[in-house]
Amino acid sequence: MSTPARLADAIAIAEAARPVALAHFRTHLGVEFKSDESPVTIADRGVEAEVRRMIADRFPDHGIFGEEHGIEGEDSDDLWIVDPIDGTRSFITGHPLFGFLLAKLHRGRAELAVVSIPPTGEVFSAEAGQGAFLNGSAIHASGRTDAEGAAVYVNEGEKIWRAHPDVFARLMAFGKTRRLSCDCYPYGLLAMGHVDVVVDYDLQPYDYHPVALLVAEAGGVITDWEGSPLGMGYGVPVVAAATPELHAKALAVIRGQ
Known part of the structure; x- marks a missing residue:
């Protein structure tokens, strides 16, 4: 078929x-x-x-x-x-x-x-x-490359704050507009061009594979926090962005670079 x-x-x-x-x-x-x-x-x-x-x-x-x-x-x-x-x-x-x-x-x-x-x-x-x-x-994703005007959604903020308070603090200063969010809808907003970055935490394959293909086919980029492709891992931290340039900037924030 x-x-x-x-x-x-x-x-x-x-x-x-x-x-x-x-x-x-x-x-x-x-x-x-x-x-x-x-x-x-x-x-x-x-x-x-x-x-x-x-x-x-x-x-x-x-x-x-x-x-x-x-x-x-x-x-x-x-x-x-x-x-x-x-x-x-x-x-x-x-x-x-x-x-x-x-x-x-x-x-x-x-x-x-x-x-x-x-x-x-x-x-x-x-x-x-x-x-x-x-x-x-x-x-289609927004095509935004600059971080200064970016709309950033942070999923599982409580988990990130507990496990990585330094990362959470940096994310709260990243971009122009920030929202604490949850679940899959932020990825739809990214694919539609309304949101530029989604940061997520502790995901399983059934959480990330559907949204990962959606983001990629809308023109965005999605990886784990190390910048590696998503496989079949459990408890995976994820970052998605509208463009490779903005994705690289989000990764740098997560890494504290």
């Missing part, structure tokens, strides 16, 4: 997942906490179960790696990565910018990605070498 057809399937899967999540949004549902203190709800598990069923029906020979149910078929050349609710803390507190993340990797390289924001109806998509889109319309 061609990649464009698979992207259409990925978008259809995201659209099917949307009502499953919204059925539980802003309701009084139980919350459990996993061993790493991250919350999980019936919505997380329900969305992932539905997505796994749909992927297995369409691509029975592909592997699936989901946040809640782990990896099946990890030896397959084709692996789907799923974060059923990216931003469970946002979800359980009624914040409407949680997301649904889906990416398909072939031999470790992302071929397509979907970043859906269920409450707003925004569906970001990207295909390797084909660009980035919002609800079917092409989008």
Whole structure:
């Protein structure tokens, strides 16, 4: 099956997942906490179960790696990565910018990605070498190269402040406009050209692979804090920027150079 057809399937899967999540949004549902203190709800598990069923029906020979149910078929050349609710803390507190993340990797390289924001109806998509889109319309990063006028979003600010207070302090003086943020939506804003830099911390493969392809196909740059490409590591710190020049400046700030 061609990649464009698979992207259409990925978008259809995201659209099917949307009502499953919204059925539980802003309701009084139980919350459990996993061993790493991250919350999980019936919505997380329900969305992932539905997505796994749909992927297995369409691509029975592909592997699936989901946040809640782990990896099946990890030896397959084709692996789907799923974060059923990216931003469970946002979800359980009624914040409407949680997301649904889906990416398909072939031999470790992302071929397509979907970043859906269920409450707003925004569906970001990207295909390797084909660009980035919002609800079917092409989008592009800002092209900004200077740090002085940059809009900088810092995800997981509390974690960065606790683990690297020196980095956090430097980030709070970087750019023109700064916002403490969370989850996947800032990457969509970067891909649309509204935000110039996103700094993030402690991400897993299902957190970063979908947004990484979106940023790259919108013309941006995304790496870990060492400037290395994103692989399949856990607890990865990430920095994304609209251009290579601005990305280099963000890396320098993180490194204290």
